[in-house]
Amino acid sequence: MVLGYQWLDVIFKLDLHFPNLPNLMDGKNKVTQSNAILCYTAGKHMCGETEKI
Secondary structure: OOOHHHHHHHHHHOOOOOOOOOEEEEOOEEEEOHHHHHHHHHHHOOOOOOOOO
């Protein structure tokens, strides 16, 4: 568990382009922003008929 005062040390060590936005790290893939995370997750689990948004 990371305490509030430790958060900045941890978040900047993760090498994220936009550390203040929601991020998903899935293996070697790094996805930033809520909608992109939803699309990535849906595509990975084959939700929907096509990959188009």
